[in-house]
Amino acid sequence: MEPILYTDNLTIRFGGHTAVDGVNFQMPEKHLKSIIGPNGAGKTTFFNLISGELKPTTGDVYFKGQSLAQKSAIERTRMGLGRSFQITNVFPNLTVLENVRLAVQSKERIRYQLFRHYKSYQAITDKAEELLALVLLDNKRDALTTMLSHGEKRKLEIAMLLALDTEILLLDEPTAGMSLEEVPTILEIIRSIKQQGDKTILLIEHKMDMILDLSDSIMVLFNGQLLADGSPEEIMNNDTVQHAYLGGLYDDHLTDIK
Numbered sequence: 577m578e579p580i581l582y583t584d585n586l587t588i589r590f591g592g593h594t595a596v597d598g599v600n601f602q603m604p605e606k607h608l609k610s611i612i613g614p615n616g617a618g619k620t621t622f623f624n625l626i627s628g629e630l631k632p633t634t635g636d637v638y639f640k641g642q643s644l645a646q647k648s649a650i651e652r653t654r655m656g657l658g659r660s661f662q663i664t665n666v667f668p669n670l671t672v673l674e675n676v677r678l679a680v681q682s683k684e685r686i687r688y689q690l691f692r693h694y695k696s697y698q699a700i701t702d703k704a705e706e707l708l709a710l711v712l713l714d715n716k717r718d719a720l721t722t723m724l725s726h727g728e729k730r731k732l733e734i735a736m737l738l739a740l741d742t743e744i745l746l747l748d749e750p751t752a753g754m755s756l757e758e759v760p761t762i763l764e765i766i767r768s769i770k771q772q773g774d775k776t777i778l779l780i781e782h783k784m785d786m787i788l789d790l791s792d793s794i795m796v797l798f799n800g801q802l803l804a805d806g807s808p809e810e811i812m813n814n815d816t817v818q819h820a821y822l823g824g825l826y827d828d829h830l831t832d833i834k
């Protein structure tokens with residue numbers, strides 16, 4: 577089966593520095609792949625090339641067999657490639673529910689345009705509430721977003737991404753900056769999204785113990801290059817990856833590998 581997303585020789589240079597270097601990767605549909613690598617390996621840059629925030633120097637990204645070279649970030653989202661919102665993109669003086677409603681509305685505008693106002697309003701509210709329950713934030717529905725903890729803001733970001741109803745979810749370190757108590761909840765949320773079975777998920781994550789359990793596959797970026805891509809077991813047993821770890825080339829986040 578053709579991969580839902582793949583790259584062909586994807587490369588970007590900043591001046592003399594090649595941040596993403598000839599990456600060929602493939603993403604099967606309804607798959608969860610994690611990207612690991614040390615600081616500066618090119619993980620976020622790779623995401624930005626996929627989402628359309630950055631244009632490659634050479635190479636291309638393909639979604640359902642179609643080149644994305646001429647597609648803007650917004651066009652890519654409409655096509656089905658969703659990237660998590662940064663919390664700066666939410667309206668701080670609106671409640672959690674209102675923010676998710678706006679995200680649902682932006683997606684559903686067309687579908688509901690023929691409905692009467694109240695019915696449309698209710699359907700959008702129902703959807704927003706369903707998403708808040710999925711990310712375990714229903715108890716904060718009436719809170720202003722400025723009042724949320726860091727972990728709650730990351731949950732809100734996920735709810736707003738889900739509201740766009742894209743086939744692919746790009747999650748850039750969803751547990752970054754979280755307290756130890758908050759991390760398991762986010763992992764459970766990602767697990768339940770995966771278990772619903774309709775999403776393809778690409779995830780940057782530093783916490784090895786989490787991704788080994790959650791991922792269908794793991795790809796390792798190193799100096800902008802694809803060092804390895806395989807099942808969690810294959811990655812753990814990969815000599816090149818092991819050498820990179822044992823050689824101390826990885827940062828602290830990655831040395832706590834179990």
Ligand SMILES: Nc1ncnc2c1ncn2[C@@H]1O[C@H](COP(=O)(O)OP(=O)(O)OP(=O)(O)O)[C@@H](O)[C@H]1O
Nearest residue numbers: 590593594595613614615616617618619620621622
């Ligand atoms: N806009 C830019 N201009 C110049 N250099 C950049 C730019 N964006 C990224 N880089 C460089 O590209 C390299 C890859 O950075 P990137 O942020 O993608 O790494 P990363 O793997 O996501 O790291 P981290 O784990 O620290 O987030 C780094 O050396 C970085 O300094």
